[in-house]
Amino acid sequence: MPSALELRHLETLLALAECGSLSKAAARLFLTQSALSHQLKALESHYGAALVEKNVRPLRFTAIGQRLLVLARSVLPQVADAARDVARLAQGHAGPLRVAVQCHNCFDWLMPAMDAYRSLWPEVELDIISGFVVDPLPLLDRGEAELAIIHDSQAAHPNVVFSPLFRYESVALMSPRHRLAAKPWLEAEDFSAETLITYPVPDDMLDLMKHCLTPAGINPKRRTAELTVAILQLVASGRGIAALPSWTVGNYIERGYVVSRPIGRTGLRCELYAATSSAGADAAYIREFIALTRTQSLTELAGVSAL
């Protein structure tokens, strides 16, 4: 079996190193586990030697694998730099990039990604459109935004392209002394007698309401706060319970301020997508923003997985 080394292989090795397993790396690369398995096998038979030890978790690189990994870490950024330069040269200079976000939490991961992006594309005018709209897609159509971060890739929208970002889990949060903290996970009914602390936004923009409580016909008492810290403060002091993405609350849980419980036996998983007008979807500086936020979130955020 031939197949010389290609950039594709280097991408695979890099993903493998970061994810620690074939399946996770495959998800990150938008490929199947089988594809990576075949790919790796071909490479190994090409070199006549193993590149990784797969019987250990997370998988470990052999000396040869490590050498190729070094190559990948050196070469891929160079390729990315060149691609960026070429995009700049080819498409004239970039335009504005206004990002519409649906949820408060998005700021948490969007901010660092935006910083990184700004240093790569200094000439792009990058802005977040605040004012949380339930459905940001019309903004794209009207040309008032180039990109929207949304939950669920809703039914085929004309002229709008969806790119998967990542999947996260929303967890229920409560004081460690809260009576529900005794349960291993919470059901919709558990919320009916509680005070739910949320951001001041419509129910449709709250994962817990939209995907769990509203379908179950449950509508608990409310209390709202603008800031995540404020919500956690209220929860810690026993004024109610909340539901937030797991990555936002890591610190508070480690320190024992609050405890988290899965919502439903298997947890409440939510998916984020980037939506662009199909016109903007092939502008390199927009595609790169999506790719960058995705990979950065996947590596930085705990408890987040590829779609």
Added chain:
Amino acid sequence: MPSALELRHLETLLALAECGSLSKAAARLFLTQSALSHQLKALESHYGAALVEKNVRPLRFTAIGQRLLVLARSVLPQVADAARDVARLAQGHAGPLRVAVQCHNCFDWLMPAMDAYRSLWPEVELDIISGFVVDPLPLLDRGEAELAIIHDSQAAHPNVVFSPLFRYESVALMSPRHRLAAKPWLEAEDFSAETLITYPVPDDMLDLMKHCLTPAGINPKRRTAELTVAILQLVASGRGIAALPSWTVGNYIERGYVVSRPIGRTGLRCELYAATSSAGADAAYIREFIALTRTQSLTELAGVSAL
């Protein structure tokens, strides 16, 4: 058309830069001109911009093409280094590499290539087997050599693999005042009344005899010399005529010591191949020696072309 950038494309761009035309680059890469044309077109439509200007000879790179060329020049050597390291790691350390050569002239291009190779594979014991044998292939079978440089890839030899090196032209050399210098090219008959100056080897190892004079039944007077300079000295002083590869005599012609004429209207073209036992053919350190001598000769030697 999709097709992201791959190492293959970078190889193509590099070959293009060195050869100055699609067809020559294609030959060097063991591909067709059509393949490169398609490949380039796909790349250009991927970036939405031209990479090279093809209406000028030698072709010129656009700004975008140059950026990718910079990438290629940076990345490909890194990949080659890694491949070498991997080969070393994978196949244990390398063995001896004894090269059997058929012709004196081979030294001219073999020496610099060997120097370059030695710095890449210091642990390989690289030697030339002197004593010019007419048919070096048995040496491979008997394990007395790992590689043989030969003219023409003769009929399928069991267990021997041939790799094309390059094509060169043998030209007739004579004093500028020689009567044959008046002819634009020489025919076999022109040699019959002359003194032919050659290396002291069997006729079968002389391009002129084997491919031209012997078939025509012509066998001129002889005079032999061991060294190329000695042959040229004799030619310059009018003691006879000789036939040597065009690249060996560039200097002497420029300075007017001797003149060269094509042998036959279209010139006498010879082909060189590297032969290895099929066992050795997949040892990386041998494959690389072949690749290196080939590319180095193609770029350094004037009047040499890919096979």
Added chain:
DNA sequence: TACCTAGGATGAAACTGGCTCATGCCCTCA
């Protein structure tokens, strides 16, 4: 001016090589 040649383009057909799908195997942990 007509021809010739070298180099490039192009469309169709063939081939490969990658990917997915479906499935099976192995190991771990409850």
Added chain:
DNA sequence: TGAGGGCATGAGCCAGTTTCATCCTAGGTA
């Protein structure tokens, strides 16, 4: 021992590449 996570494998499919056969163009030459 049953379930689940993770990897391997073979078949089949599809797309990207290459080749083949031609055509086109420009520059040089008789």
